[in-house]
Amino acid sequence: MSCGYLLQMDERPTLDDIRRAPKVLLHDHLDGGLRPATIVDLARENGYEGLPTTDPDSLGAWFAEMSNSGSLERYLETFSHTVGVMQTTEALTRVAYECAEDLAKDGVVYAEVRYAPELHTAEGLSLDQVVEAVLEGFAQGGRDFGIRVGALVTAMRHQARSMEIAELAVRYRDAGVVGFDIAGAEAGYPPTRHLDAFEYLQRENAHFTIHAGEGFGLPSIWQAIQWCGADRLGHGVRIIDDIEAGDPPVLGRLAAYVRDKRIPLEMCPTSNIQTGAAKSIAEHPIGLLRDLGFRVTVNTDNRLMSGTSLSEEFAKLVEAFGYGWDELQWFTVNAMKSAFVSFPERLELINGVIKPGFAQLKWRGARPVA
Template sequence: MTTELILKTIPKVLLHDHLDGGLRPQTIIELADEIKYKKLPTKDPIELGEWFHRGANKGNLVEYLQGFEHTTAVMQTKESLIRVAYEMMEDMKKDGVVYVETRFAPALHLEKGLYLEDTVKAVLEGLEKGKEDFGVGYGLILCGMRNMKNSLEIAELAVNFRRQGVVGFDLAGEEGGYPPKKHIDAFQFIQRANFNITIHAGEAFGKESIWQAIQWCGAHRIGHATRLIEDIVLDNEGNVVAFGDLAQYVLDKRIPLEICLLSNVHTGAVDKIENHPFGIFYREKFRVTLNTDDRLMSDTTMTKEFMTAVKYFNLNFDDFEKITINSMKSAFIPYKERLHYIYNVIKPGYQKMREQILSFNNIKGENEKVIQ
């Protein structure tokens, strides 16, 4: 029993995952063949996966987003959307994820004649079939794009599908030059409908982006929030001296932060993992969650994100249980459903693994103990 196997087996909750950022390379190749898409750099699945990761690992968000041209290009039919959503659920099952909120931008999937409603129905069909076959719970978040002017239409679409599996509305895309308050009508519509908001903020732009997302747009969760560290004063040893008003507000109001460790390095939000503010956020009791962001582009899984947290931030078994429960508390599904996952899935799953670890460590002795 290895630490990696333990982390793969324990129940995990994923709140920040992009559907078009997590395709299997083989699926991209097959879908490209079906629609005669000729722009892929290679038809070898291993090489293609490496190409996406290499292209994303450039240290800035604009270049990171370029690979999405290819993934969205092969997601333009109902069949392709159903397949990608279904396979994502299978991949979640293999990674030990018990509940996932995935997101996509319907406006990016209309090139072959689909309507906005068609894209949402297709993705939900794939997710529902995946839930039936793999037992993974899900919620779907619809993304408006910062550089598009139809965010209100997407917000209305999200609310229209709230009874069929859509759980919230997001604003995604390049941050610089596209502040969230430019989409204020969409967010006010969501608020009036008593619905859920998460916003990408504080990844490629500073703490002002986070402030706008919360105070102008009413965000219930923040995607990334890496630059919130700009509102925290540290001493030379990295200990917190004082919180600014924004950081204090986020902490006090328990606003969940959707942390994505590996992609934050790839997009340049941080220069290297060990400098990621996640460690400070977690130590100071912010409500942090761990997420994958774009599994294909960042060559990651929830298990890999957890392993990264062990290596660089010394997290232990109890820490992961706490973070997983934090994530489930922060999900956009009804309260009773969240409680179901916490008390009937997550806590029993961790307790079962805790007993297995104890048994293993008793057999193996001090030198071969695994994560506790």
């Protein structure tokens, strides 16, 4: 009689299980992931006033409460405090280092973390000094905790410094900056306002993603792809507006293009609910988009504001859609395929870390059968 192993189909990955899985994060904001205690420390050290409370637990609860308004604009208002305490090289390096530590402890093996250098110059730092301070923190954290963190430098879409930031991305691309992004309120600030920056990046063979299809609809996505040439879409939730319900669902021209071109969608389920881009996890478009074969990735957006981690985002999807290890590995491989690092680096992590790591977790969840 032979004996084999089968995965128990009535058991799903638990949050503790998921924390052990090797994960990849593409959409995480540095100024949206500070530890509340660090905000309090930095405010005291740098003389920053205006925090609603100096008790770390109460402060963390305040951020979560303020972020659940259903409005992208109100959600973004909470960043005044995190950005306010990130105005010195020491603060930036500390926050970047702790970011790497927190992600590594959550099982993330590769991350791309974005921030807007122009928001950290209020106390006299130059753009270069800001970038160098953040890269130092990521490098130290990478060495200490065994995680690879690449930086995405972000331009604010309502400002006019995108060319400066694009040049910054190219200048530091061999030092740890892996790409460029634009962020901020979408309505009234289309990505085409920054067309010169995107054309420059394309001429320089540089990577970039664009926040699109979160606070605004299909025109935002269309412009990001067809006018600006985005490699990835930050969020992209509203692509669902171009899919007609049915059996099977019918894809419009734009949705079909996004799927067929394998344009990665950087989806952030909890954040999308907080900003009103989705109603609930169970109703989030990620379920349908995954079924239709879009290149969907799972992300945190702002861990502080959303009170979340990448493991928790996956656990919510397991609960809502009944996903198992195969689906979680699929999301993770999607993310690593879409990362802004070299092809050999992506292959090394997929074949040497991600697939073996998930295989080990599947094996632990198996039971012997006769």
